[in-house]
Amino acid sequence: MSIKQIMEPRSVAVVGASRNPAKLGAIILRNLVNLGFKGCIYPVNPNASEIMGLKAYPSVKDIPDEVDLVVIAVPAPQVPDVVRDCVEKMVKGVVVISSGFKDIGEKGAAIEEEIVEIAGKAGIRIFGPNTTGLLNASKRLATTFVPLSGLRSGDVSIIAQTGLFAGAMLEWLVTSQKFGVSKVIGLGNKCDVDDAEALEYLGDDPETRVILMYVEGVRDGRRFIEAARRVVGRKPIIILKSGRTEAGSKAALTHTGSLTGSSQIFNAVCRQLGLIQVLSFEEMVDLAKAFTLLPLPRGGRVAIASITGAGSVLAADSCVEHGLTVAQLSSRSLEVIQSKLPPWSKASHPIDLEPLVENMPKAIEAYKLALNTALNDENVDSMIAVLLAPHEYWRESKFWVSDEELVEVFTEIRRIHSEKPLVTHLMGAKPAVNRWTEILEEIKIPVYPSIERGVKALATLVNYTKTRIYLQ
Amino acid sequence: MSIKQIMEPRSVAVVGASRNPAKLGAIILRNLVNLGFKGCIYPVNPNASEIMGLKAYPSVKDIPDEVDLVVIAVPAPQVPDVVRDCVEKMVKGVVVISSGFKDIGEKGAAIEEEIVEIAGKAGIRIFGPNTTGLLNASKRLATTFVPLSGLRSGDVSIIAQTGLFAGAMLEWLVTSQKFGVSKVIGLGNKCDVDDAEALEYLGDDPETRVILMYVEGVRDGRRFIEAARRVVGRKPIIILKSGRTEAGSKAALTHTGSLTGSSQIFNAVCRQLGLIQVLSFEEMVDLAKAFTLLPLPRGGRVAIASITGAGSVLAADSCVEHGLTVAQLSSRSLEVIQSKLPPWSKASHPIDLEPLVENMPKAIEAYKLALNTALNDENVDSMIAVLLAPHEYWRESKFWVSDEELVEVFTEIRRIHSEKPLVTHLMGAKPAVNRWTEILEEIKIPVYPSIERGVKALATLVNYTKTRIYLQ
Numbered sequence: 001m002s003i004k005q006i007m008e009p010r011s012v013a014v015v016g017a018s019r020n021p022a023k024l025g026a027i028i029l030r031n032l033v034n035l036g037f038k039g040c041i042y043p044v045n046p047n048a049s050e051i052m053g054l055k056a057y058p059s060v061k062d063i064p065d066e067v068d069l070v071v072i073a074v075p076a077p078q079v080p081d082v083v084r085d086c087v088e089k090m091v092k093g094v095v096v097i098s099s100g101f102k103d104i105g106e107k108g109a110a111i112e113e114e115i116v117e118i119a120g121k122a123g124i125r126i127f128g129p130n131t132t133g134l135l136n137a138s139k140r141l142a143t144t145f146v147p148l149s150g151l152r153s154g155d156v157s158i159i160a161q162t163g164l165f166a167g168a169m170l171e172w173l174v175t176s177q178k179f180g181v182s183k184v185i186g187l188g189n190k191c192d193v194d195d196a197e198a199l200e201y202l203g204d205d206p207e208t209r210v211i212l213m214y215v216e217g218v219r220d221g222r223r224f225i226e227a228a229r230r231v232v233g234r235k236p237i238i239i240l241k242s243g244r245t246e247a248g249s250k251a252a253l254t255h256t257g258s259l260t261g262s263s264q265i266f267n268a269v270c271r272q273l274g275l276i277q278v279l280s281f282e283e284m285v286d287l288a289k290a291f292t293l294l295p296l297p298r299g300g301r302v303a304i305a306s307i308t309g310a311g312s313v314l315a316a317d318s319c320v321e322h323g324l325t326v327a328q329l330s331s332r333s334l335e336v337i338q339s340k341l342p343p344w345s346k347a348s349h350p351i352d353l354e355p356l357v358e359n360m361p362k363a364i365e366a367y368k369l370a371l372n373t374a375l376n377d378e379n380v381d382s383m384i385a386v387l388l389a390p391h392e393y394w395r396e397s398k399f400w401v402s403d404e405e406l407v408e409v410f411t412e413i414r415r416i417h418s419e420k421p422l423v424t425h426l427m428g429a430k431p432a433v434n435r436w437t438e439i440l441e442e443i444k445i446p447v448y449p450s451i452e453r454g455v456k457a458l459a460t461l462v463n464y465t466k467t468r469i470y471l472q
Numbered sequence: 473m474s475i476k477q478i479m480e481p482r483s484v485a486v487v488g489a490s491r492n493p494a495k496l497g498a499i500i501l502r503n504l505v506n507l508g509f510k511g512c513i514y515p516v517n518p519n520a521s522e523i524m525g526l527k528a529y530p531s532v533k534d535i536p537d538e539v540d541l542v543v544i545a546v547p548a549p550q551v552p553d554v555v556r557d558c559v560e561k562m563v564k565g566v567v568v569i570s571s572g573f574k575d576i577g578e579k580g581a582a583i584e585e586e587i588v589e590i591a592g593k594a595g596i597r598i599f600g601p602n603t604t605g606l607l608n609a610s611k612r613l614a615t616t617f618v619p620l621s622g623l624r625s626g627d628v629s630i631i632a633q634t635g636l637f638a639g640a641m642l643e644w645l646v647t648s649q650k651f652g653v654s655k656v657i658g659l660g661n662k663c664d665v666d667d668a669e670a671l672e673y674l675g676d677d678p679e680t681r682v683i684l685m686y687v688e689g690v691r692d693g694r695r696f697i698e699a700a701r702r703v704v705g706r707k708p709i710i711i712l713k714s715g716r717t718e719a720g721s722k723a724a725l726t727h728t729g730s731l732t733g734s735s736q737i738f739n740a741v742c743r744q745l746g747l748i749q750v751l752s753f754e755e756m757v758d759l760a761k762a763f764t765l766l767p768l769p770r771g772g773r774v775a776i777a778s779i780t781g782a783g784s785v786l787a788a789d790s791c792v793e794h795g796l797t798v799a800q801l802s803s804r805s806l807e808v809i810q811s812k813l814p815p816w817s818k819a820s821h822p823i824d825l826e827p828l829v830e831n832m833p834k835a836i837e838a839y840k841l842a843l844n845t846a847l848n849d850e851n852v853d854s855m856i857a858v859l860l861a862p863h864e865y866w867r868e869s870k871f872w873v874s875d876e877e878l879v880e881v882f883t884e885i886r887r888i889h890s891e892k893p894l895v896t897h898l899m900g901a902k903p904a905v906n907r908w909t910e911i912l913e914e915i916k917i918p919v920y921p922s923i924e925r926g927v928k929a930l931a932t933l934v935n936y937t938k939t940r941i942y943l944q
Contacts, residue, residue: 021868076816099827100816108816149865149901165782168860168899175902216785242782247798248789251822255781280786282922309727310637310714313688314752317720326719344548344572344580350723355571388640393621396493427640429621430647449921450754 001123003193003201006093007136007183009068010039012143013060013091015082016073017043017051024097024145025073029054031148035140040065060085067091071133071143076100076111079129083115087122094119094126095133095143095186097163102189102257103130109257116191130256131188132163135170137181138207144186146171154180155209156288159198161187161216161256169214169281177285178441179292182207189257196223203231210291212284213239217258218266228273233471236291236464238276240284241266274467276460283456286448290457291464293444294421299381300462301327302455303374304350305367307357307399308427311386311451312350318452319384322459326350327380329373336373340366349374353387357398363390364405368413375417382421382458386451389432403439411443421461423447423454473595475665475673478565479608479655481540482511484615485532485563487554488545489515489523496569496617497545501526503620507612512537532557539563543605543615548572548583551601555587559594566591566598567605567615567658569635574661574729575602581729588663602728603660604635607642609653610679616658618643626652627681628760631670633659633688633728641686641753649757650913651764654679661729668695675703682763684756685711689730690738700745705943708763708936710748712756713738746939748932755928758920762929765916766893768937771853773799774930775846776822777839779829779871780899783858783923784822790924791856794931798822799852801845808845812838821846825859829870835862836877840885847889854893854930858923861904875911883915893933895919895926 012032016025025045032041033052042063043056050056057063060070060082070091072082076098086094101112112129119126127133132144137153146167156179160166163186173181183205185198195218202208211231218224228237243252243260252258270277278284302319304326306312316326329349337356338347345355351374356366367387374380390400414422424440424447426433437447448454484504488497497517504513505524514535515528522528529535532542532554542563544554548570558566573584584601591598599605604616609625618639628651632638635658645653655677657670667690674680683703690696700709715724715732724730742749750756774791776798778784788798801821809828810819817827823846828838839859846852860871886894896912896919898905909919920926 022870024870027869104816104818145869146860146871147863147866147869149863160782162780162782165780165899168780171863171901172899172905214782216782240786242785242789244789245792247792248785251776251781251785251788254818254820255785255824280922280924282924304723308634308637308640309723310632310634310686310688313714313720313723313727316723317714317716320717320719344576346576346726348726352727388618391619391621391643394619397499397617397619398494398496399618427637427644429643433644450752452752452754 001092001125003093003125003197006069006125007134007201008139009141011042011065011067012037012039012141013042013044013063013067013070014073015044015060015070017045017056019048019051027145027147028071028073028097028143031142031144035142035148035151037140039139042067060089060091063089068093070094071097073097073145076108076129080111080114080118083118086124087118091124094124095131096126096129097132097143097145099130101129103255112189112191119192126192127186128188129191130163131186132167133186135181135184144170150174152180154182154292155207156181156212156292157183157202157205157208158212159185159187159195159202160214161258162214163188165214173285177289179289190219194219196220196227199224199227199231203227203235209235210288211235211237212288213237215239215241216243216252216256217260225269225273228275232274233468236276238278238284238287239270240278240281274464274471276464286453286457287460289446290423290461293441293446294461295419296465297382297421297458297462300324301379301381302458303327303329303377303380303383305353305370305374306350306386307353307388308386309352311425312352314451315384315386315455316350318455322455324455324459324462327377330377330379333373333377337370340369363399364401364409368409371413372416375413375420375422380420384423384425384451384454384458386425386427389426389428389436391429391432403435406436406439407443410440410445414443414445421458423457425451425454473564473597475565475597475669478541478597479606479673480611481613483514483537483539484509484511484613485514485516485535485539485542486545487516487532487542489517489528491520491523499617499619500543500545500569500615503614503616507614507620507623509612511611514539532561532563535561540565542566543569545569545617548580552583552586552590555590558596559590563596566596567603568598568601569604569615569617571602573601574663575727584661584663591664598664599658600660601663602635603658604639605658607653607656616642622646624652626654626764627679628653628684628764629655629674629677629680630684631657631659631667631674632686633730634686635660637686645757649761651761662691666691668692668699671696671699671703675699675707681707682760683707683709684760685709687711687713688715688724688728689732697741697745700747704746705940708748710750710756710759711742712750712753746936746943748936758925758929759932761918762895762933765913765918766933767891769854769893769930769934772796772934773851773853775799775801775849775852775855777825777842777846778822778858779825779860780858781824783897784824786923787856787858787927788822790927794927796927796931796934799849802849802851805845805849809842812841835871836873836881840881843885844888847885847892847894852892856923856926856930857894857896859896859898861898861900861908863901863904875907878908878911879915882912882917886915886917893930895929897923897926
C-alpha cells in the first residue's frame with residue numbers, strides 16, 4: 001500500500017477520542033474538526049455515543065463506512081487489539097500516537113513487533129509508534145495532540161522523526177513565517193514507514209517544493225540514499241541530524257529507540273548527495289524561507305548595499321567566508337550612483353546608502369536607485385540590502401520611509417528583478433523591524449535577523465544550484 | 473585630558489543645531505532634550521536665536537558658561553574653524569559627527585590632520601571624526617543623529633567604530649533586550665581617542681560590567697593589548713571584528729579609513745588575552761545577555777530538561793560540540809523524578825518533561841520538579857530547559873501554564889539557584905513565545921531563539937570563568 005492514499009485520506013477515525021478536553025485524543029479530534037478536515041471523522045470511544053457533535057463508535061469495526069486512516073491514542077498495551085480491529089475493517093493505514101514501545105526498551109519493543117506483524121499481514125501501513133504522525137494542509141488534516149491554532153498552506157514539507165517537535169515546530173512556523181507548510185510526516189519509532197519512503201512520497205508530491213528533515217537515525221541507509229538521490233535534483237532537501245555525539249546518541253536511543261550511526265558517514269553521504277545539512281532548527285527555517293521565497297541565482301556574485309558602513313564591511317566579510325564573491329559593479333552602474341551622491345562622496349561597492357539618503361529628496365528614492373542599479377548590473381547574481389526600519393519617532397528625519405512607499409518600491413524591485421535573489425537585514429527599533437519584516441516577506445523579500453544569516457542563505461542557494469546542475 | 477570628564481560632561485554644545493527637524497544637528501539636539509540630558513545644552517547656529525526653546529549662540533565662543541563637550545555636525549571643511557573656537561573657549565572634548573575626512577581619502581585626511589593639530593595643542597580630545605560619538609545612559613547623554621525613542625540604563629557598554637551602527641544597534645538593543653546600556657563610545661576615524669583608551673575608561677567605569685566592541689581596525693595594537701589585558705580579568709570583552717577578508721578590508725578602508733590588519737594575528741591575540749570573539753552582532757547580543765543576566769558557573773556540567781525528545785537530543789549534541797559535559801544526575805535525583813513518572817517511563821538524563829507533564833496534575837509542577845531537582849544536584853553546574861510556551865488555544869490541554877504560574881515558579885527557581893546559570897529555549901506559537909520571553913527575561917532567565925545559541929551562551933560563560941581564574 002503506497003502511503004499516498006494514507007497521506008491524503010478521505011476518512012479518519014480517532015481511537016481514544018474523549019470528552020475530557022485535556023486528553024490527547026480529544027485534542028486530536030478537536031484539531032481535525034477545527035481545521036476543517038475535508039473528509040469524514042469518526043470518534044472511537046466505547047463509553048460515548050457522541051463527541052464534539054460527531055457520532056462516536058465503540059470500536060473501529062463498528063464504523064459503517066470505509067476508513068482510510070486510524071489515529072490511535074490509547075496506551076501501548078491496548079494498541080495490538082485496536083490494530084486487529086483495523087485489519088477486520090480493512091483500513092489503509094494507522095498512526096500510532098502512543099509511546100511505550102521500542103522507545104522504552106525490550107518490553108515495549110515486543111508490543112511494537114506484534115503490531116507490525118498484525119498490520120503487515122493485512123497490508124496496513126503504520127506511522128510511528130510514538131509520533132503525532134501526519135499533517136496535510138490542503139486536506140486540512142492533522143493528527144497532532146498539540147492544539148493547532150491555524151494552518152497556512154504552502155509548499156514546504158517536513159519529515160520529522162519526533163512528534164511533539166513537529167507539533168510545536170509547526171506552531172512556530174505557522175505563526176512566525178510567511179511561507180506555508182504542505183505536509184508533515186512524523187516518523188517516531190519508524191516500525192514501518194521510514195525516512196526513505198516519506199522522502200519518495202514528498203519527492204513526487206506536486207504540492208511540495210522544499211523538503212525539511214529532522215532525523216535521529218536513518219533506518220535503511222541504502223534505501224534512504226537511493227530515495228535522496230532521486231529527489232534532490234528536483235527539490236532541495238534540508239536536513240537536521242541529531243545524535244551526532246555520544247551524549248546525543250544516547251538521548252536519541254531513550255527517545256525514539258534510534259541507533260544514530262556514525263556522524264562522519266552521514267556527513268559524507270550528505271555532501272556527496274547534495275543534501276543541505278544544518279545544525280539547528282533555526283538554520284533550517286532560514287534556508288526554507290530562502291528556497292520558498294526566492295529564485296535560484298545564476299552564480300555567486302553578490303551586490304551589497306547598506307545604510308551603515310559596518311553593514312557593508314560585515315556583509316563583504318561574510319560573502320567571502322561563505323564562498324561567494326563580492327560583485328564588481330560596472331563603471332556604468334557606479335556612474336549612475338555617483339550622479340546622485342554629494343560631491344564629497346565617491347561611488348564604490350559595497351554601496352553606502354547613507355550619503356545617498358542624505359543627498360536625495362527621499363530615503364526611498366535612494367534605496368530604489370541603489371537596488372535597481374545593482375540588480376540591473378550584469379555582474380550581479382544576487383543582492384543583500386541592509387536597511388534602517390524607521391521607528392514612528394523618525395518621521396521627521398532623512399531616514400523616514402512610510403509603509404506605503406516601502407510596499408510600492410520593493411514590490412516593483414521584486415517584480416522587475418524576479419530572477420535575482422534579494423535578501424535583507426533590518427536595523428532599528430524592534431516594532432519597526434517587525435512591521436517591515438511582515439511587509440517585505442509578504443512581497444517575497446526575506447528578512448534575516450543578521451547579515452551573516454542572510455548571506456548564508458544566499459550561499460546555500462548558490463551551492464544548491466551548482467549541485468542541481470551537476471546532478472542533471 | 474582623561475576622557476572620563478568628556479564622557480560625563482556637565483554641559484554640551486551642538487554646532488549645526490538647526491530648526492529644520494530633518495537635519496542631523498536638529499536630531500542630535502532633540503535627542504539631548506527628549507532623553508533629558510542632566511546638564512546644560514547650548515545650540516550653536518549663527519542664524520537662530522532660539523531652537524527647541526533653548527537660547528542659541530552664533531558660535532561656541534559666544535556661550536557664556538563653561539562647555540565640557542562640543543558636538544560638531546557641520547561639513548568637514550568648516551570643522552577646523554569650529555575647533556579653533558573650541559580652543560578659545562577651552563572646551564574639554566569634541567565629537568566630530570561629520571564624515572569626509574580620512575574616510576574619503578587624501579584631501580579629507582589633510583583636514584583631519586589639521587583638526588588634530590589644533591585640538592592637540594590645546595589638550596582638547598577628539599571623538600571621531602565620522603562618528604555619532606557618545607552615549608551615557610545615566611547622564612541621559614546621546615550625540616547620535618539616529619532619533620532615539622528611549623533608553624534603559626544598564627551595565628552593558630559598547631565601543632563601536634562606526635556611528636550609525638551604534639545608533640541603529642542601540643535602538644535594537646533598547647527595544648528588544650531586557651538588559652540596559654551604560655555607555656556607547658563611537659570611535660569613527662579615531663584621529664585621537666581610540667579603542668585602547670575607550671577600553672581603559674570602561675574598564676574603570678563602575679557602571680560597566682560587560683564590554684562589547686565592534687572593531688574594523690585597531691589603531692595602536694600594543695596599547696590595545698595592554699588595555700585589554702588589564703580589563704579582561706575583571707569584565708568580559710566581547711568583540712566583533714570586521715574587515716576579516718580582503719573584500720571586507722577594502723570596504724572598511726572606504727568606510728572609516730581603517731587598516732584592518734591580519735585576521736590571523738587578531739584571532740591569536742583574542743585567544744591569548746581571553747577576549748570573546750563573535751562573528752555577528754546577533755551573537756554579540758546573545759552573549760551580552762548571558763553575561764549580564766546570569767551568574768558565572770563553577771564548571772561545565774550541564775543539566776538538560778526538554779518538553780520534546782528532539783530538544784533533549786539536540787541539546788546534548790550541542791553541549792558536547794561546544795566543549796561542555798552533559799551532567800550525570802545523581803541516583804537520588806533520578807529517584808525523585810522516577811517517583812512522579814508514569815509506570816511505563818524510566819527516569820533518565822536528559823530529563824524528558826513530557827511524561828512528567830502527562831502524569832502530574834499540572835504542567836508547571838512538572839517543570840518545577842524537574843528544574844529544582846536538576847539544579848539541586850551537586851553534579852550540575854548549569855542548565856538548559858526547553859519548554860512549550862502555550863498559546864491561549866492550549867488552555868484545556870495538559871501543556872497549559874498560566875502567566876501567573878510561570879512567574880511564581882520561575883522567580884522562585886531563579887532565587888533558590890541564584891549561583892547556577894539557567895537558560896531556556898521556547899517552542900510554540902510566536903505570540904506565546906514572545907510573551908514568555910518577556911516574562912522569563914524580566915526575572916533574569918534568558919531565552920534563546922535556538923537550543924544551540926543557548927548552549928553556546930553557557931559555553932562562553934564557562935570558558936570566560938576559566939580564563940578569569942587563569943588571569944587572576
